[in-house]
Amino acid sequence: MTIGQRDARLLDLRARMFGPLLKCLAACPSCRQDLEWNLPVSDLGCDAATETAQTHSLRAGDHAVEFRLPTTGDLTRLLPEVDVEVNRQQLLHACLVAVRRGEQPVSTAELPDEVASAVAVRMVELDPQAEILLHLHCPQCGQEWQALFDIASFFWTELQAAAQRLLLEVHELARTYGWQEADILAMSAPRRHAYLEMLRA
Numbered sequence: 747m748t749i750g751q752r753d754a755r756l757l758d759l760r761a762r763m764f765g766p767l768l769k770c771l772a773a774c775p776s777c778r779q780d781l782e783w784n785l786p787v788s789d790l791g792c793d794a795a796t797e798t799a800q801t802h803s804l805r806a807g808d809h810a811v812e813f814r815l816p817t818t819g820d821l822t823r824l825l826p827e828v829d830v831e832v833n834r835q836q837l838l839h840a841c842l843v844a845v846r847r848g849e850q851p852v853s854t855a856e857l858p859d860e861v862a863s864a865v866a867v868r869m870v871e872l873d874p875q876a877e878i879l880l881h882l883h884c885p886q887c888g889q890e891w892q893a894l895f896d897i898a899s900f901f902w903t904e905l906q907a908a909a910q911r912l913l914l915e916v917h918e919l920a921r922t923y924g925w926q927e928a929d930i931l932a933m934s935a936p937r938r939h940a941y942l943e944m945l946r947a
Contacts, residue, residue, distance in 0.1 A: 748815040748873045749818065750873040768785040779885075785880075802872060806864040809846065809861045814843060815869055820837055835862075842865070878895040879892045880893045915938060915942060919941060919945075
């Protein structure tokens with residue numbers, strides 16, 4: 747599964763769990779003004795059903811390159827403390843299946859920079875959902891910029907917050923009514939919230 751396919755499925759799952767709107771927050775890089783807005787999942791144009799071939803081919807000059815698209819496994823093998831450019835090169839080379847110059851096979855390490863750049867561009871074209879860029883505008887100072895939207899970290903943050911809220915709800919209901927945790931968790935969310943509203947009234 748490519749990064750774009752994974753992210754499309756995460757967006758679909760997130761919409762099913764928390765609704766069709768993403769509550770976004772960003773800080774203007776110029777004036778540091780906080781921006782808050784609701785972003786419809788549908789605006790991101792992700793298609794979870796999109797499928798791509800296992801490998802792809804590209805010819806640049808006298809080089810013929812066979813490559814695949816990056817996967818989640820490839821990303822997990824990158825080291826966060828390593829330079830971004832080093833990780834980029836590592837990711838690219840991990841996705842190279844075969845390289846030929848003319849009729850002769852060559853090592854992926856011998857791939858010229860311009861050919862490597864052409865492969866990287868083609869990867870983005872083949873899996874555009876792998877990198878979702880938001881075009882933002884600050885109403886305070888007029889600054890415009892692009893921000894990378896990472897559904898994996900966004901969704902994980904929401905899940906952590908939801909789990910913390912649920913834990914606090916269970917604690918409050920158990921402390922007040924003496925109910926068991928399992929019984930509270932077995933309640934539907936609307937019923938649980940109805941009890942909490944009565945407590946807080």
